Amino acid sequence: xxAAITAVGGYLPPDLLTNADLEKMVDTTDExxxxxxxxxxxHILKGEGLGTSDMGAEAVKQxxxxxxxTPMDIDLIICATVTPDHQFPATANIISDKIGAKNAWSxxxxxxxxxxxxxxxxxxxxxESGKNKKVVVVGADKxxxxxDYTDRTTxxxxxxxAGAVLLxxxxxxxxxxxxxxxxxxxxxxxxYQKSGGSVNPASAQTVLNKEHYIFQDGQPVFKxxxxxxxxVSAEIMEKNGLSSEDVAWLVPHQANxxxxxxxxxxxxxxxxxxxxxxxxxxxxxxxxxxxCLVDWENQLNKGDNIILxxxxxxxxxxxxxxxxxx
Ligand code: UT7
Numbered sequence: 001x002x003a004a005i006t007a008v009g010g011y012l013p014p015d016l017l018t019n020a021d022l023e024k025m026v027d028t029t030d031e032x033x034x035x036x037x038x039x040x041x042x043h044i045l046k047g048e049g050l051g052t053s054d055m056g057a058e059a060v061k062q063x064x065x066x067x068x069x070t071p072m073d074i075d076l077i078i079c080a081t082v083t084p085d086h087q088f089p090a091t092a093n094i095i096s097d098k099i100g101a102k103n104a105w106s107x108x109x110x111x112x113x114x115x116x117x118x119x120x121x122x123x124x125x126x127x128e129s130g131k132n133k134k135v136v137v138v139g140a141d142k143x144x145x146x147x148d149y150t151d152r153t154t155x156x157x158x159x160x161x162a163g164a165v166l167l168x169x170x171x172x173x174x175x176x177x178x179x180x181x182x183x184x185x186x187x188x189x190x191x192y193q194k195s196g197g198s199v200n201p202a203s204a205q206t207v208l209n210k211e212h213y214i215f216q217d218g219q220p221v222f223k224x225x226x227x228x229x230x231x232v233s234a235e236i237m238e239k240n241g242l243s244s245e246d247v248a249w250l251v252p253h254q255a256n257x258x259x260x261x262x263x264x265x266x267x268x269x270x271x272x273x274x275x276x277x278x279x280x281x282x283x284x285x286x287x288x289x290x291x292c293l294v295d296w297e298n299q300l301n302k303g304d305n306i307i308l309x310x311x312x313x314x315x316x317x318x319x320x321x322x323x324x325x326x
Pocket of ligand 1: 033
C-alpha cells in the first residue's frame with residue numbers, strides 16, 4: 001500500500017514585511033538581501049493571541065474544502081514546527097481542536113527546516129501499514145515569534161506561513177515512493193534557540209540575553225546545506241534509477257536561493273523545473289515545501305516525478321521521492 005498526496009492547502013498571513021521595511025529597522029540593504037538570499041518580502045502573522053496553530057488550521061481547512069471532506073474525516077494530524085503554540089501540548093492537538101477534527105489523533109514532529117519531509121515520511125507509514133486512511137501533514141511556523149528584529153543576520157531571512165497535504169491510500173502506482181532522511185547532531189550549535197528548553201530554562205536573564213531568539217552561525221550552515229541537500233537529492237535519484245530528464249520538479253526547502261541553485265545543478269535539473277517562491281515568502285521553515293506544492297498545484301500532472309529536498313537545524317536533511325497522484 002502506497003500513500004498518495006490527494007490534496008494540498010496553504011495559509012499566508014496578510015501582513016507583509018519588505019526589504020524596504022527592514023532597511024529602516026537594521027543596517028541592511030535591499031541589494032544585500034536579494035543577492036545573498038533571493039528574498040524580497042515575507043508574510044508576518046500579526047494579532048493578539050494568534051500562533052502557529054491558527055495558520056495550520058486555515059491550511060487544513062483549505063485542504064479539506066478542496067478534497068470535499070470535513071475535518072471529522074481525518075484520522076491523524078501531524079504538525080512539523082519549531083514554533084509550537086506552547087512547549088506542550090502539541091500544536092497538532094490545538095489544530096485538531098480549532099478545526100473540529102474530533103476523530104483524529106495528533107502529534108508534532110520537530111526537525112527544524114526538514115520538519116515537513118520528516119513528518120511526511122512519518123505520516124506515510126500510517127497509510128502504508130493500513131492503520132489510518134486519511135493523514136494530514138502540516139508544516140507551519142510563526143518564525144516572527146522567535147526572530148530578533150535587531151539582528152540583521154537573521155531577521156531578513158524568515159517569514160510566517162503554513163502548508164498542509166492530505167495522504168490517502170493510493171489507488172495506483174503513484175504516491176510517496178521513497179525517502180532518505182539524515183541527522184547529524186554535531187551541527188546543533190550552529191542553528192538553534194539557546195534558551196527555553198530543559199538545559200537552559202527561560203529566566204529574566206535569558207530573555208535579557210535574547211537567548212529565546214534564533215541563533216544562527218550562517219556560514220557553516222550554508223556550507224553543510226549546499227553539500228547535504230545536493231548530495232541527498234542526487235542519492236535518491238540514483239537509488240530510484242531517475243535521470244534528470246525523468247524528474248519533473250525539484251521542490252527545495254526555501255532557505256537561500258544559492259543553496260537551491262547548487263542542489264539543482266548537482267541533480268542536473270534546469271531552472272524551469274525548480275519551484276522557487278523564496279522571493280515572496282522568505283524562509284518559512286516547515287512550511288516552505290507544502291507552500292510550493294500549493295503554488296504549483298495547477299502545473300502538476302498525474303505521474304510527475306517530484307523530488308522534495310530540505311536541510312535545516314540539527315543538522316537534519318533529506319529528500320523524498322513522490323510520484324504525483326492527481
Ligand atoms: O533553513 C535552515 C537552514 N538555514 C540556512 O540554510 C541558512 C544558511 N546560511 C545562509 O543562507 C547564509 O549564510 C546567510 C544568508 C545567512 C548569510 O550570507 P553569507 O553570504 O554567508 O554572509 P556572511 O554571514 O558571511 O556575512 C557577510 C557579510 C558580513 O560582514 P563582514 O563581516 O564581511 O563585514 C555580515 O556582517 O555580510 C554582513 N551581513 C549583512 N550585511 C547587510 C550579514 N547580514 C547582513 C544583512 N545586511 N542583513
